[in-house]
Amino acid sequence: MSRIVNVARMQLINKWTFLGIPMVILVASTTFTLAIWAIVSRNSSDAVLFSGSGQAVMWYFLALGIQSLTLTFPFSQAMSVSRRSFYLGTLGLFAVIALAYSVLYYVLGLIEKATGGWGMNGQLFALGWIAENNAAVQILFYFVAMVLLFMIGFWCATVYQRWKATGMLIVGIGFAVIVLALMAMVTFNDWWVLVGGWLGSLTTLGVALILGTICVLLAGGSYVTLRKATT
Numbered sequence: 001m002s003r004i005v006n007v008a009r010m011q012l013i014n015k016w017t018f019l020g021i022p023m024v025i026l027v028a029s030t031t032f033t034l035a036i037w038a039i040v041s042r043n044s045s046d047a048v049l050f051s052g053s054g055q056a057v058m059w060y061f062l063a064l065g066i067q068s069l070t071l072t073f074p075f076s077q078a079m080s081v082s083r084r085s086f087y088l089g090t091l092g093l094f095a096v097i098a099l100a101y102s103v104l105y106y107v108l109g110l111i112e113k114a115t116g117g118w119g120m121n122g123q124l125f126a127l128g129w130i131a132e133n134n135a136a137v138q139i140l141f142y143f144v145a146m147v148l149l150f151m152i153g154f155w156c157a158t159v160y161q162r163w164k165a166t167g168m169l170i171v172g173i174g175f176a177v178i179v180l181a182l183m184a185m186v187t188f189n190d191w192w193v194l195v196g197g198w199l200g201s202l203t204t205l206g207v208a209l210i211l212g213t214i215c216v217l218l219a220g221g222s223y224v225t226l227r228k229a230t231t
Contacts, residue, residue, distance in 0.1 A: 026101075029057070061150045151218040
């Protein structure tokens with residue numbers, strides 16, 4: 001356990017990457033959105049204003065997943081840290097960060113609803129489809145979404161670390177082929193209506209569980225790949 005904690009501390013040597021930049025992105029995206037709303041609402045005070053910019057920090061977690069491996073994995077190997085400890089320490093640290101931001105998103109959503117959409121009838125954090133659920137589901141949804149983006153970045157980095165550009169090229173083409181095959185199967189069987197109905201029936205919790213399953217698969221794939229990765 002101490003080795004896993006030490007890996008988390010090693011990742012936090014550059015606190016700006018894990019803590020500073022996400023907060024700057026969140027504050028900046030929120031500030032710009034509110035400024036734009038203030039301008040727009042002058043002409044249409046009754047309209048409901050929507051924005052997804054509050055989730056901008058989530059997309060940074062995709063890059064964070066890449067950086068957490070490429071910037072520190074070689075150093076960890078030089079320090080004789082096992083791949084298992086590096087993996088668990090890195091994912092454990094990010095899980096804590098993701099949970100903290102998920103709770104923050106929920107709290108900001110409560111403030112947004114209490115202030116009437118920041119006084120401008122806006123929806124930035126309390127988006128209807130998510131905010132209509134209880135606290136646990138909302139936090140779970142944000143948490144799973146953040147972890148999924150992180151795992152995508154982390155897994156891509158492990159693939160590159162193991163097989164370099166050739167591996168990334170093969171994975172990219174393979175993914176495109178799978179997507180094309182699925183689209184062809186749905187089209188040839190006239191399943192688009194069924195697929196659309198199924199997607200429309202999904203609840204926030206249902207989506208969170210599906211994304212969580214993908215996270216588990218990516219986590220397993222990342223660990224298996226990382227075991228063979230070289231510096």
